[in-house]
Amino acid sequence: MALHQRAGQTAQQQDLVNIPRLMSLYYRQVPDVTQPAQRVSFGTSGHRGCAFNGSFNQNHIWAIVQAVVDYRQQQGINGTLFLGMDTHALSQAAYISAVEVLLANEVNVVVQQHESFTPTPVVSQAIVAANEGKAKGDLALSDGIIITPSHNPPQDGGIKYNPPHGGPAEGEITSWIENRANAYLTNQLEGVKKLNYGTASAIGLIKQQDLITPYVTALVQVIDMAAIARAGVKIGIDPLGGSGIYYWEKIAERYGLDITLVNDKVDPTFGFMPLDKDGKIRMDCSSPYAMAGLLKHQNEYDVCIGNDPDYDRHGIVCPGSGLMNPNHYLAVAIDYLLSHRPQWSAQLKIGKTLVSSALIDKIVASHQRELCEVPVGFKWFVDGLADASLAFGGEESAGAAFLKQDGSTWCTDKDGIILGLLAAEIIAVTGKTPAEHYETLVAKFGRCYYRRIDSPINAKQKARFGRLNGDTLNASTLAGDAITAVLTHAPGNGAAIGGIKVTTANGWFAARPSGTEALFKIYGESFVDEQHLEQLMRDAQQLVKNALKGEG
Template identity: 25%
Template structure:
């Protein structure tokens, strides 16, 4: 039990720790939690990603839950996490479990619980599940539920097309990179259904992800950028391993910083709608400038889409997002969805070149540059680093005076020139993260150097 700990987005670990007996304990904990919440025996969904072990773990969870009296809906093949979240609301389920390690390498796997509203579980829920970890129990066999193999893709596709009023993407050429993950046959399919010509990259299932972790960052998407150029495409779109995140490649910029995609997305949605945005502490202040220009507000949260989702519900937000590529929008489940965002990105590009939109925003609001680095830090040292850092925060960073410190998630130091530096513990890896944003790349580099110099002596 001590090895099972739900972090930022569920429990993830290497396969020597993430074992069938422990996964079954998680299944029993969820069954016990639902029983205590008055949802005993109510139906659930179980999803899983494209890893070699994921289907087997999903079947183990299904066995535990059905033997506790729950009917279970299980997809016929691996599928994106957001399809499972949508299925909860679409089918009026008590929640879902998803077996996925998202962008982690193939030697990892993970599991997370999504409650009945389709939004990520908050800490009080995951803590309650952790408190109920135990060896699986069984109801009398006559009370067992049934596992039903179903298709989550079609209802989700129909919902997304309806949400965007059935966009016409005819004439648009998109290169789609599934990174061998669960977005294959889903994101590309919805783009084709809307009329786009889709050129596929890494759209074959490979449990080893071609030797590259399914993390859609700049380094891993050089092939997508080359394909966009080779095919003279209008856009490149990639998803991570479980397709809850998106990355975009444009003809002029190549890999588009997720902060710029968020800015373009919010600007696009504000053309026909209104409402605040929700962003994490690590996400660009460009969102704030766009909101201010439209008379809207921005609500800042700690890192982790569960906090974004909570704030979206509280404030009826038009959009919510994070700099790591996770986004959702009003009218959809409050879970990040790389499939929906792939369709939105293509719809944006069909109406106006995304590079041109970003250029216009930067012309109006000024230059924004952001980057981050990581400092190795054992998990049991993270709290110590934060305690020590609280006593050592300087009055000046990289030559500029500190005007405010935000402690919502680690320490975010806001400086007199409008730049900022953020230090926070990673929720998924033994690292401290250091982020910076400023008006030039050189200034960002100076801030990151200063942040690293603050953190490294404390680890």
Template identity: 25%
Template sequence: MESDDPSEAIEFGTDGWRAAGEEFTMSRVRAIGVAVAAFLDAADRSGPVAVGYDGRENSREAAEQLAAAVTASGRDVTLSERDCPTPVLAWTVRTGSYVGGLMVTASHNPPEYNGVKYILGDGTPARPNVTDELERRLTGRAPPQDAAGETSEATFTDAYADHAQSFVDADLDGLRIGYDAMHGSGRGVTDELLERAGADLTRFRCERDPTFGGGPPEPVAERAEELTTLVDEGAVSLGLINDGDADRLGVITPERGFVDPNVLLTVLYEYLLDHETEAGDVVRTVSTSSLVDRVARKAGQSVHETAVGFKWVAEAMVEHDALAGGEESGGYGIGSHLPNKDGVLLALVLSAAHAERPIDDRIDALLERHGTIVQDRRSLDCPDERKAAVIDSLEGTVPDRVADRAVAEIQTVDGFKIRLDDDSWVLIRPSGTEPKLRVYAEADSQRRVEELLDAGETLLRPHLD
């Protein structure tokens, strides 16, 4: 049964509020719209709000409810005419007169989920200092206004596409690319950009299907089998796949199949160092590979490590005027374009990189220069209510040597990370979605990674008993 108090039912997590089935209700959606308007009023920020939505069954209805709630609070709204990618809305907010944006999406979650993201006026995801304020204002009741605001509609994708084409010097003439929208909001946007740049495009799942074919619209290897087969058979030289709201990107190549997102971030950063007018730092999450660190060090640039969640990557990108940012789940951003993850523009950028020099060749050269890095993880059961205490209890328990290497540094940006003197590391952090703790490890071989995972598990287990 739906709670009378939306503050009891709505909690903003890593990337907005998400809920499944009957937990996602229109009254709760309206409460978020009212809270956003009240937050902006309290901060004395005048201006309209942009509202977008993905292709899920009830996303358009939810977007209309958000618009109605915000306009009832006396503020104007521009509503997207069609479902659109989250990065399109974020870029629209950043470059327009908007003081914020609301996006109805559950991103890569299964079709029974939906949610709402709040985007700040600079195009970055809202951080806890903002979402905590929104949660405190979840009354669901708009204060009386002298006059309501107005809702207008616009096609956000047109201006974005023109910008993307001018931002990326991409000559894809004759390049055979396979593109999979996973029935999401990248359809008619990412594929059109690639074709405008000259690509010979083969499309997969580029029709709207609110069920996403019955599975989660997540750009991972097991959800990209048909596209991978097309690349394997030589019908196309590159495969690209977006998630449901097109803020993430997966890449498939002939030699490597589905490319490790950790490696892809490094390829992207190295490409940008060669092509941007000015060099810059790179931002990555604590669980993302340190391969990109080696490229940054050679270029004389710094690496900024953040907690997991692109909101933290985006914040650091702005703070350090970074060239690029990324995370191991396939979210990448380019600072001079948008300090947020964008699977649409990145499809065009990486296609341009591939046209200049195949991505497989780039990776071969990258690993030859900087060495091979292997990463893996394990999961251990841990009740949600004990996670924080277990992580805290690790402090002071780490020996001087772990898996026969000296401990160089212990970091607590997000979880508990032990960096060793050979640049390998072990990370213990709580899962954000399951009652588990994750043990990550990175080294130069799978054998060494297994040793580090064993060491991390040995260190952790006494604290779980």
């Protein structure tokens, strides 16, 4: 994909979404369930869509939330439901629609005071804390809903369900909710209960609580906050207009940290954002173009931190080094944690997705720990984080979580706040930035060269991806090296990849279709150099193209 000529430059008026029109369509457009694009569809992070094209409207939320209520009733879940939302324009509207259904079904709903924003990790941590000590079948178990399309553009909306384990719902749960919700849409919402939002507010049915303080107070259990304070680490924060914007001041006050917000804007158009590589407004904290505003401050602080709108992702900026590649920071974080968490059991595993850097494999092996390699999607880490058998779970897309310092569960969803604060802890304890630590790892294990490219794909080709294997690939070499393995299932848990991973002694590639777009993604890594990576990616594209064409 060619780089947009204004990538990294602040958005202009013509780039901004017409918010009044967007909101009016949310309420007045009825989805056509005969059109696949307008049906409820849960990808790896819930249902996402846009009111402009009929894929995220009031009827979708009413149907999805009633389906969640039905699932809760079927499973005997009767505890508090924590409801969070981010700062996208459609999130506020969807929040109101969700409340109307939840309260009509007599669900005990807790929201942030003043109906403000709540990050995904805060909802997850609240669920974990509420359920601590309760048996699996306890009727008082809590769960949650988060209204967010993550880092998607301003016109998009999203909603996801976190069951009592606190993390993203498993595929069988999301499939059940998806099918139930589409049945409600097909039957014109028959059976969906609703209570007028104004009526619910007037009679005090919405329970507002301070969700910020418990989360901030508990941070000391997972991060060495005292070390950061003693060292006087200077931290620059760009919330990217996201849901955690009001958390940083509370964190600074409670722990005496030197934290500065370099951007305190909240705006549903996200008009303060620099454009991403494709010229779109996208709050992607792993993109140097979207993070261009924070990068201007990189030499003013010991570390700068950015997060996406629901705060489940992190971007780490180090002085003179710029934005760290997510794979590089994951490697540093894992190495540091395994060296500085003495209470962690030697039996704890480290989780990574199979498209994350192989440098992580080498680091984990050097600490004599077991690696758990899983398919793409944070849901694969949930059980291990929940039962504290997995010390760390991380995705190549800049999302991760890890256990408390004592080895117990912190949360079971991605937490961009603790990953950001961990960077400050690393500086405080070691005197080196995460970028400097990465270079130390490179000197020890060798440099890896990593890339991801996206290519268009039609529906027929997308369906063929699940049938790819060593036979359909029909190849013995990759970038001049003998192929050593062709994987269709993840070695860590045996789950289907939904695509394919091919390895050699000098590199690997993986290919899988996007869960939300008409694209397939190819990830590749070379252990040799950039030229070898170029050849590897070219070969990978051709191999996948030929396999999809020839697969019957």
